[in-house]
Amino acid sequence: MRPFDYIIPKDHAEASALLAEGSGAARAFQGGTDLLIRVRGGFIRPERVVDLKSLPGMQEIRLGKDGWLVIGAACTMNQVAIHPLVRERYDLLAQGTASVASYQLRNRATIGGNCCNASPAADTAPPLFCLDTIVELYGPGGVRRLPIADFYVGPGRTALQRGEFLTSIHLPPSPTGAQGVYNKLGRTKVGDIAVMSVAVYAWPAATQSGLTWRIALGAVGPTPLRAPEAETALAADISPAGVVAAAQLAAGASRPIDDIRASAAYRRDMVRVLARRGIEKVLDLTGLRDLSGLGGAA
Amino acid sequence: MNHTIHFKVNGERYDLSVPGHHTLLQVLREQLVLTGTKNGCEAGECGACAVLMNGEPVNSCMVLAAEADGAEIVTIEGLAHDSQLDPLQDAFIEAGAIQCGFCTPGVLVNARALLNRNSDPSEPEIREALVGNLCRCTGYIRIIEAVKMAARAGKEVAG
Ligand SMILES: Cc1cc2nc3c(=O)[nH]c(=O)nc-3n(C[C@H](O)[C@H](O)[C@H](O)COP(=O)(O)OP(=O)(O)OC[C@H]3O[C@@H](n4cnc5c(N)ncnc54)[C@H](O)[C@@H]3O)c2cc1C
Ligand code: FES
Ligand code: FES
Numbered sequence: 001m002r003p004f005d006y007i008i009p010k011d012h013a014e015a016s017a018l019l020a021e022g023s024g025a026a027r028a029f030q031g032g033t034d035l036l037i038r039v040r041g042g043f044i045r046p047e048r049v050v051d052l053k054s055l056p057g058m059q060e061i062r063l064g065k066d067g068w069l070v071i072g073a074a075c076t077m078n079q080v081a082i083h084p085l086v087r088e089r090y091d092l093l094a095q096g097t098a099s100v101a102s103y104q105l106r107n108r109a110t111i112g113g114n115c116c117n118a119s120p121a122a123d124t125a126p127p128l129f130c131l132d133t134i135v136e137l138y139g140p141g142g143v144r145r146l147p148i149a150d151f152y153v154g155p156g157r158t159a160l161q162r163g164e165f166l167t168s169i170h171l172p173p174s175p176t177g178a179q180g181v182y183n184k185l186g187r188t189k190v191g192d193i194a195v196m197s198v199a200v201y202a203w204p205a206a207t208q209s210g211l212t213w214r215i216a217l218g219a220v221g222p223t224p225l226r227a228p229e230a231e232t233a234l235a236a237d238i239s240p241a242g243v244v245a246a247a248q249l250a251a252g253a254s255r256p257i258d259d260i261r262a263s264a265a266y267r268r269d270m271v272r273v274l275a276r277r278g279i280e281k282v283l284d285l286t287g288l289r290d291l292s293g294l295g296g297a298a
Numbered sequence: 299m300n301h302t303i304h305f306k307v308n309g310e311r312y313d314l315s316v317p318g319h320h321t322l323l324q325v326l327r328e329q330l331v332l333t334g335t336k337n338g339c340e341a342g343e344c345g346a347c348a349v350l351m352n353g354e355p356v357n358s359c360m361v362l363a364a365e366a367d368g369a370e371i372v373t374i375e376g377l378a379h380d381s382q383l384d385p386l387q388d389a390f391i392e393a394g395a396i397q398c399g400f401c402t403p404g405v406l407v408n409a410r411a412l413l414n415r416n417s418d419p420s421e422p423e424i425r426e427a428l429v430g431n432l433c434r435c436t437g438y439i440r441i442i443e444a445v446k447m448a449a450r451a452g453k454e455v456a457g
């Protein structure tokens with residue numbers, strides 16, 4: 001591997017200053033599971049890596065006074081996946097984090113690294129999009145907050161400015177009765193990167209169907225995507241025909257490409273299939289499936 | 299730029315000087331000559347380089363040696379105690395779960411971590427835990443059998 005210096009900054013200001021120096025000479029480093037691969041491959045040539053893990057709060061998960069859950073950017077996938085509050089209130093995110101790679105990789109891969117790497121296939125992204133997540137950034141201009149959808153700008157591109165880094169991920173209080181399902185298609189049943197994925201999330205509300213919906217898609221666009229037409233359709237109609245129509249609308253929201261892992265056409269059709277399965281499972285979990293007329297049909 | 303690290307490997311203290319870009323795998327194999335830990339892919343895919351870091355399994359090819367400052371590392375060389383094999387090692391021999399042996403150190407370390415956190419894993423749990431350990435020889439069936447055997451043996455000792 002091409003030589004670089006490894007630096008542990010003493011505070012946020014020093015971290016920001018180190019990252020701002022030189023153009024692309026310094027790189028933020030957490031679990032290194034994306035970064036080291038890219039250095040080995042010669043895709044990036046940092047002169048120094050700045051390990052952000054031990055800055056205050058980076059490895060902490062805490063409940064804020066306002067009921068928001070704050071997850072430090074350097075929390076590992078395993079740490080998030082087994083955290084009691086995540087499992088109890090944000091099980092959708094627990095499913096996403098638990099689906100990443102292997103157990104030993106999840107001891108290193110962090111939730112913040114997953115966001116900052118900005119892969120459209122990032123497994124935390126569809127859950128975070130459904131949960132209306134806000135990310136907090138620290139930089140030369142101070143602290144700012146952004147909705148997750150504005151943080152993802154393009155493949156491998158985020159809204160981070162020079163000298164800025166991600167400090168934490170903020171989840172709003174989960175609505176009573178909320179249920180979520182993350183379905184990921186890989187070449188193998190577990191452990192593989194997503195060919196594509198669909199997160200479905202819903203909670204009881206005063207809509208025509210009794211539920212408000214969120215649907216987010218992974219690896220079928222330049223960034224993770226929401227499927228707003230499908231969400232609106234499900235707020236009105238959760239009959240069997242309504243579910244089929246919504247799954248089709250979700251497929252319509254995707255903008256996939258052909259690549260080595262799958263063709264665009266296959267990905268689009270799998271959005272329809274995994275969206276339907278996810279919606280049906282969420283209806284099961286909310287206990288509304290029988291009312292929707294789907295009965296016990298598998 | 300070199301870093302001085304103080305850490306424990308298999309119970310022994312070491313003070314080393316390591317370059318910032320060297321991985322824990324490199325330092326274990328090349329500086330400490332603990333060559334039981336294997337370099338399969340250097341990409342986090344194969345698990346041949348798995349070691350325990352503060353009790354949890356990690357791929358040592360994806361950890362910088364400088365990050366191991368203050369850590370306790372256990373490698374395959376540290377699984378046996380006083381020439382007494384780990385029950386998993388006995389089970390691997392008994393079940394014939396080893397062929398060329400290249401994947402075996404990583405599988406054993408990762409399986410030890412599994413049994414430490416779950417002394418009685420189901421077959422799906424064993425498969426899930428070992429998904430990041432690739433073996434091109436055995437077809438995995440005997441590896442899974444061996445982990446089950448070791449879990450049973452552990453229960454008999456405990457019970
Ligand atoms: C074998 C293997 C399998 C994988 N499987 C999956 C999978 O199934 N699903 C999946 O989603 N991903 C997968 N990945 C990708 C990777 O593990 C994840 O994206 C992981 O979450 C990255 O986190 P990290 O802490 O290791 O990031 P790092 O490698 O440390 O950093 C990633 C990028 O983000 C930047 N960065 C890190 N932290 C910050 C910060 N706080 N602020 C600003 N920038 C920052 C870094 O500079 C770098 O560009 C896999 C990787 C490997 C090697
Ligand atoms: S050598 Fe580390 S995972 Fe293959
Ligand atoms: S025994 Fe040869 S790779 Fe597993």
